[in-house]
Amino acid sequence: MPTPPVRALPVRPRRARPAAADAARATLTPETWIEAATEVLVDQGIDHVRVDVLATQLGVTRGSFYWHFRDREELLRRVLQAWRERATEALTRRLESAGHDPREQLRDAASLPFRGRAAAKAARIELAIRAWARRDAMAREAVDEADAARLAHHERILAALGFGAEEARARAFLMYGYEVAESVLHRQGSTAERERRRELVQRLVSQPLAR
């Protein structure tokens, strides 16, 4: 969301200063800060997500940040919360839209890494959060929770296909691992090749073991 820069002071500073501050307060919502912080996280890493960097980028004063957040820590907590909400929402939408046939649900899960630009952006955000989670307990907790929720989702599908609890869990891991790998190893294989391996993975994951 582009925001009009509020840096330059008009001719009468004494009147203009509060007006500019009011404008900043009125224009920038907490969501604007959260979105900007997420972008910096993806492009430059967590260490660059700093109040002064974001304020400069958004063209407002450092002080206006504190209208919405107590400190940097709170902003980071909200970045994770926003990511979690989007991830949970996405999972709920999948549960609702895929219908009741577990094979169809499995196909839906397997195609997740291929959903165009929105999926590519979500994958970039997620990878940045995973990198952050390697060094931060709060981020790690958010990532572990999202992983567990998705694994449970896959596990339910595979249990519905008739596999016992433990086998369903192991197959869910393989399936989810495949999705993670498609986003981590995004440059391996052509589009056609990726499409065909998606089909193969789906069949392998849902096929019972021989003997």
Add this chain to the structure above:
Amino acid sequence: MPTPPVRALPVRPRRARPAAADAARATLTPETWIEAATEVLVDQGIDHVRVDVLATQLGVTRGSFYWHFRDREELLRRVLQAWRERATEALTRRLESAGHDPREQLRDAASLPFRGRAAAKAARIELAIRAWARRDAMAREAVDEADAARLAHHERILAALGFGAEEARARAFLMYGYEVAESVLHRQGSTAERERRRELVQRLVSQPLAR
């Protein structure tokens, strides 16, 4: 490798300064810098890998860095090179030690994420390099190359098991994706559970499709 600090100057600075510089030159090899840089990369991320940070940590002058490297860029290149050499070596060792039975080779590949502390350390380094590769072309190239070499290794095993070229490649991806996922999602499942899913993955990946 701990290095004696060379910061404090003895009583006669005029004689002591070159002696200290000589000591630093004699004690610190390029490998010491590369290792220290790799540790900072893992613990704090690429932005913290800076000559001044490393010099302070190693207890030597910033200038002594330039006995071994032209600039930071060269150090980073050498960090990647060292990682690539270790990764290639590991792959070669696997090829030699696993014998000629492709099933045994596959078992060997599947057990890779479980090889104790050395593997855990290697995984941490690799994840840090992957995070770096998201923002840097030189790191990305190194990662893509390592991924391609390991995928080719798995593909050869699966081709030896009788799968056609394309199917072998897709199965190799699934297998490698599983290994990547075990290191990215390291907190999902108990040790016993991980062990059993490893067996299941091996069987699924090597089992032909039904019909």
